[in-house]
């Protein structure tokens with residue numbers, strides 16, 4: 127923690143004049159870029175590559191943040207300040223340069239500066255390889271929350287893992303997804319500061335021993351068989367136009383010593399190196415989700431690794447504050463982002479009891495007052511549980527602690543529900559129904575003071591389904607915080623046209639105070655000139671996306687067509703294949719009557735499938751197969767186009783959301799916890815076609831039902847239908863258009879006659895259809911027809927588009943973070 131003592135070193139050098147390293151005029155920035163090119167990159171302008179220029183600009187921008195960063199870090203040592211610690215196995219930050227320029231307010235000066243150096247800022251922005259340290263919504267939510275924490279001046283640390291390889295890069299070959307390793311660190315990462323002195327050891331495996339210490343106290347000693355070191359890598363997270371720069375601290379694993387000297391001395395050089403490789407493996411690679419969990423010792427090791435480093439770090443900050451551990455919970459509010467960090471409950475107990483000699487009851491009170499848990503899924507199969515055998519082998523001491531927590535917890539349960547053994551076994555942290563497992567949601571819930579879902583419907587369903595028994599036990603702990611997204615990245619940065627239009631009309635306060643300010647554009651919906659400008663912005667965004675799609679996929683789409691977009695992870699519950707059934711239905715209508723007047727549509731898909739998720743990969747192949755037929759059929763005459771945009775990530779998302787007319791949010795009701803893409807689309811003026819699922823419900827309420835295309839079964843109806851016995855085949859048999867579409871897929875119509883190709887997908891739909899595509903098919907088609915009809919009236923469509931944006935205030939992540947502060951963390955932002 128030594129860096130915090132020298133925190134006032136840099137401040138004197140900072141100013142806005144021409145001659146300092148952090149001056150904000152174009153001239154000063156130009157000079158700073160040249161200096162960084164020279165002193166950091168070691169290059170002359172003549173020999174500099176595009177990456178050299180990117181690095182020089184990035185270092186310049188980083189220099190601009192450092193003074194405030196250092197001051198914000200110093201604040202962490204102030205004992206009166208409570209810190210929000212956001213523990214997350216994923217942070218999907220997206221490219222930093224553009225966002226940091228925006229937050230600092232120096233984009234235009236920098237553009238001018240690099241232009242004077244013969245560079246184009248957009249090219250340099252494009253050069254940045256984004257850190258893909260997350261799978262999808264959960265990791266991106268964590269990134270939006272860091273942005274809002276900083277912008278609301280909440281002292282905060284995001285703790286996670288510095289994966290060497292993030293989410294794979296996706297390529298499409300012959301219609302199939304192929305995965306390539308994401309080498310994001312290849313050309314260096316100018317945004318992080320490595321802190322080799324902030325390092326903690328983390329133990330694994332071995333066994334435990336009981337003994338009595340010198341003072342006669344009963345103690346447990348953990349004798350591990352493997353030790354690794356976690357090194358801190360710090361990334362500054364700036365507030366939008368404000369002083370706070372919060373901290374993202376990611377841990378990289380290393381061998382404790384570069385060599386195991388004993389092995390080295392006895393001549394076993396390779397064993398020594400092996401050990402090092404093993405240690406470095408811990409933070410090597412991000413796991414894609416939706417993969418079967420079994421046998422993933424490494425994944426469990428990753429979770430424990432970053433949790434242990436983070437808690438040890440908090441304890442050392444507490445020491446720096448000269449406070450003892452009795453008041454740990456007054457210094458830190460720890461938020462567990464899903465169950466991935468939930469071993470924190472047992473680890474904090476171990477640190478307090480074993481390492482700091484605190485008595486159990488006191489330690490338990492502190493732990494419970496510190497932790498809070500957010501659940502992000504209703505899919506029972508996605509709730510993490512670790513095989514007991516694996517757990518014992520990796521974390522023997524933690525298993526003992528969990529047994530003790532469980533013993534005390536089950537005593538409470540039996541008191542509350544006497545004689546109900548069933549209930550006790552359902553609630554137990556240990557699942558003993560077959561092979562034994564540790565239920566991570568249970569350990570998280572038992573050890574936390576609050577448990578929240580991520581949208582109103584989701585929080586409600588949690589208490590009725592996957593966490594029902596826990597709710598029965600601790601109803602007062604349950605609450606809701608609906609997700610939000612940052613308007614900085616998702617509107618101001620990625621949609622400059624729209625941002626400029628809004629700012630021109632109502633000023634720029636909406637960027638910092640979206641919740642209160644964005645509604646001010648609502649009256650302008652009546653202003654013809656404003657609406658025309660609005661339509662023009664959308665049209666420009668669509669042209670740019672069309673060009674990008676042409677470049678990436680070869681598919682030419684018409685910017686005048688309705689851009690119908692579904693971008694998100696590929697999953698059966700998200701029902702990308704329902705969207706495909708609609709495309710096939712429209713295609714068949716055209717084939718029956720090629721001259722009919724239809725609203726031209728471009729169907730744009732994007733998203734990654736987990737490498738081991740066979741059905742999701744089939745869906746990608748299906749989209750591309752249908753695309754091949756539809757895009758090349760002369761009868762269609764370009765009125766329908768289908769494109770799969772490869773490698774959907776944050777950077778690509780910047781170009782996609784602003785260009786969408788229609789946002790597809792069509793998950794089976796009750797399956798999507800919240801969704802956050804739905805919010806990004808709507809904030810960029812797309813209208814939504816969606817089910818009553820996740821945050822769709824609240825978006826519809828906010829924008830008005832007349833500005834939202836709703837269809838499909840409700841969560842309750844889904845349950846009813848399933849209970850009554852759902853027979854997908856009856857829908858297939860009784861609906862001619864649906865039957866035709868499915869038969870075409872089955873017969874090889876879209877796969878050059880290959881009947882076997884989509885057999886697994888078709889069979890799943892006909893025999894099981896867990897996600898009720900067939901039941902929702904007709905409602906979806908009818909609703910899409912309403913969409914097309916609405917799109918014909920462009921004036922009215924633009925009005926709805928404006929109203930969608932104007933009424934999205936609630937979905938700013940600033941609102942979410944304020945709720946976490948008030949309802950869960952008991953933290954007051956430092957200044958409003």
Ligand code: NBG
Pocket residue numbers: 262263264267464502503508580609798799800801802820
């Ligand atoms: C995802 C949900 C989304 C939700 C995000 C963020 C997981 C486990 N859950 O619906 O599927 O928007 O979390 O809360 O990734």
